[in-house]
Amino acid sequence: MSHEVNPKEAASKRSLARKLKQAEKAAREKAIKQREQFRGLQIRPTATFFDDADAKEPGEGNWSGFGFDIHPHVTFISVAILAIFIVVTLMFQTQAEATSSAALAWISGSFGWFFILSANIFIGAALFFAFSRFGDIRIGGAKAQPEFTTPAWFAMLLSAGMGIGLMFWSVGEPMFHYDSPSPMFNGITGHSAEAAQAAMGVTFFHWGCIRGLSMPLWR
DSSP states (O other): OOOOOOHHHHHHHHHHHHHHHHHHHHHHHHHHHTSOOOSSOOSSOOSSTTOOSOOOOTTTTOEEETTEEEOHHHHHHHHHHHHHHHHHHHHTHHHHHHHHHHHHHHHHHHHHHHHHHHHHHHHHHHHHHHHSGGGGOOTTOTTOOOSSOHHHHHHHHHIIIIIHHHHHHHHHHHHHHHHSOOTTSTTOOSSSHHHHHHHHHHHHHHTSHHHHHHHHHHO
16 A cells, blocks of 8 residues: 655645635634624633633533532542541640630731721622622623522522521620620620620621621622
């Protein structure tokens, strides 16, 4: 069997391939420049300007079975880190308690002002984006349709934001302030009727209309 290649024929094929590639590039540039204008974000943004990269779908490498759909790298690494942390904490409970208490006291004392300031900034930013011209941008394009209704979105956001917090802090926060009243209540000692009233007042203020409803919507 002969494998000889005609040099002129090979050169002609290479020239044709270069012309086809140039024509394809020109066609892509023309299509991008002349595409329909839209407001909002693309549903699937391209990895490169000409979309030459291989596209990957979310969950493409997941493992499915027995009712689970997991990403092997993320899941197993996270489980290993959590398992090591739990085992070490259980083995050295006294040291873990002292370390956690010291870390909590340092973070609260050093960055407590930052947490409060950030929460108020998030609320202001959410209101700004909602009532400014940016609130009219439709994610997915001008013709995109929402999967859920507005009341359904409010219900899901409030359930996730308020529900998970109230499951613990509806009891934990009043007990914390009952044991150690805030310095703003001068002369109130812990474990008293006045401390209980002040604890409930602080809790209602924290989870009230402004912050309690705004934080879940920001999340």
